[in-house]
Amino acid sequence: MLTCQDVNKLMAQYMEKKISLHQRILFKLHLWMCEHCSQHLEQFEKNADVMKKRPPTEAPKDLSERLGEVFEEYQICPICQKEVRFVELHAKAERQILEIIRRDHPEWIEKNGLCPPCLEYYRQELERQQ
Numbered sequence: 194m195l196t197c198q199d200v201n202k203l204m205a206q207y208m209e210k211k212i213s214l215h216q217r218i219l220f221k222l223h224l225w226m227c228e229h230c231s232q233h234l235e236q237f238e239k240n241a242d243v244m245k246k247r248p249p250t251e252a253p254k255d256l257s258e259r260l261g262e263v264f265e266e267y268q269i270c271p272i273c274q275k276e277v278r279f280v281e282l283h284a285k286a287e288r289q290i291l292e293i294i295r296r297d298h299p300e301w302i303e304k305n306g307l308c309p310p311c312l313e314y315y316r317q318e319l320e321r322q323q
């Protein structure tokens with residue numbers, strides 16, 4: 194049989210599930226019979242919960258958000274003329290897609306870029322044509 198002292202010593206290991214099945218059974222058996230220790234475990238579990246719930250320390254969010262705003266430039270997509278957060282040309286864009294874009298927008302050149310929705314539109318356009 195475990196004594197109250199044994200149970201107290203095992204408590205942390207019990208919480209981390211590091212005790213053997215045999216010890217576990219003895220541990221449970223003791224808790225079942227001992228009001229004092231079962232209350233102690235309850236308290237122990239509560240404390241462990243509090244530890245877990247405490248949010249990890251991290252850099253204040255709004256600072257990085259503010260920095261993001263500074264660096265984010267709005268640009269006009271040369272295709273749809275919409276203001277977009279970034280105009281990017283996917284270098285991976287298939288040749289055929291570029292050709293369809295140029296057919297609709299003869300003045301457009303690759304390095305002008307286009308917004309992701311436009312690229313998506315022309316990608317679907319290409320699929321329709323195939």
Ligand SMILES: [Zn+2]
Pocket residue numbers: 196197198200223227228229230231
């Ligand atoms: Zn006890």
Ligand SMILES: [Zn+2]
Pocket residue numbers: 270271272273274275307308309310311
């Ligand atoms: Zn666009």
